[in-house]
Amino acid sequence: MKYIILGAGGLGSVVGGYLADTGQDVTLIGRQAHMDAIARDGLEITGPKGDFRIRDRLTLATHPDQVPGEHDYLIVCVKSKDMESTLADAQDLVRRVGTVLTLQNGINKEPRLEAWAGPGKVVGASTMEGATLVAPGKCINPFTGPATAYFGELDGRITPRVEELARAFTAARMSAKAVDNIKQVTWEKLVQIGLASSWSVSNLAGGDFYFIDGITVREGAESYMQIGLELLSVYRALGYEPQDFYAPMTQFRDLEKGSFDEGVALLMAWGNQLKAANMKSRTSMHVDFTRGRKLEVDEIIKPFIDKARELRIAIPTVVAAYRTIKLLDHYLK
Template sequence: MRICILGAGALGSALGGVLAEGGADVRLLGRPVHMEAVNHSGLTLREGQHDRKVHVQAHTDAAAVGPVDLVIVLVKSFHTREAVTAARALIGPETTVLSLQNGLGHEDILTEVVGHDRVVAGKTYVGGVMLAPGHVRVGTLGKETLIGELDGTVSARLRQIAAVFEAAGLAITVSTNILGVIWDKLLVNVATGALSGITRLPYGPLYAVPEVEDCAIAAVTEAMAVAQAQGVTLATLDARDAWAKAAEGLPPEFKASMLQSLEKGSATEIDFINGAVVRWGERTGVPTPVNRVLVACIKGIEAGLGGDAAVLGRAA
């Protein structure tokens, strides 16, 4: 299967590298500095304390890649429409487009850009941290990826995608309740993303502060209430499960993607995570005061960064 990772940053490179190791024909599409490093020296994956090299082609222009069988979208949420529109050269007659992005609402955007029939939904718990251009820390141990058709059917294309992941040793499940899966993953992001960004703490010290845990549980509880008001069937039955799952299998130095963005001076995906909980809460009449405060705090930090982070934060 010919695969392009659209938005090959930390997570995209980690996932693409492991898929390439499993035998898939993977192309990375991302920012010039990282892509140039990968083409020059290969992609280095660090797992635990050990590095290994993966040879994978990296590009900055979709036209250089051409049509593929599968596009895995991992750009920042607020760049989804722009990035997929600019990468139309990847889309051939049989191309499937799969979002594994954090948050809620990407499938609607993808459907508008490439058409409903091309889109499948998914979520991944695989982790990635950019150590340097061409060098990524990978977190795959016990980390599942779930994919599903928007109508809940189990299609041949889902089975083909699952087989590619399995060949790479990645845990993958084909779901008939992908909306529930999306919300279950959202709960994990709600638990740690904003709090890691606000406190600037990686997971080790973050999980050592009881007050942080209490706040996380309160935010997840609100999100669960919103999902239930929407009629979504969740696998998560206790808010503490989302808090525990967020750090499962990851090292103490692991940083949530929201913290990684802020450390780089970039805008975050807060509007697609805690912000999505607030918006859906307003639609269903479910109060979300904790998530509203977390959104406000992250927006304030973004404003303090200035530049693109402040502009995107205000526009989202």
């Protein structure tokens, strides 16, 4: 199959690199320095799956206009804030790709794609694969899990194309499933991303801290637990029950089995396991903050605040975290 990765930063490069390394034809569209480094030295990916230097089956470009021919899948991996300008530049690709999907965070990503490509071309997708671009040509894949990607039709069907995506990702070291509830997967992932992002940036921004530095401290775990419970109250009000699609990164059912203090103890134990494995990672929003970039706070956290207001649910800790992050974001470029 032929794939285009539109926005080959950290996640796009890891996904595209693994797909190419297992026999798929992949075109990466990314920044000039990154593409130049890959052309010269190959794409380097390091992490718990091993260390890889990928050269074969990679075509490199810095703009969609440089990509000729027809392709099976277009995977959009740019940040949500860059979506409109990126798609405007890629208008010529619409007629030359069979299926379009995005691995972005958020719940409005597929409607935005449908407005651009048409509803028949868009499928739902979600991933929790960790990825950071640390230097041109070099990425880390700091964490993974038993299931790191899900694909499904937006109307709830499982079709050959989403099954093909799941097979390709699984073969490429990214265990994936085709599902009939991709919208629920998307919302539950947003609970996890909203929880980890709002907690990490509002608690750890400003110092040289990683996720494990906060979650292994009792007060940090208590803060994480409280935000999680508030976000889950909104998720349930939407008619969903936690499924832990991305276990062990999500442990919602276990956290709620006992008391608040028992949940905190579970979080701290999990954090100590991550520390013992030297899994020093940050959320993508935390990475953006450390690099002085604008934050996806309105795409990741505000949907819960809007829904809570609509459903008359109190989520004061989430609101406080949102306000803190919006203040920080005000001074970023």
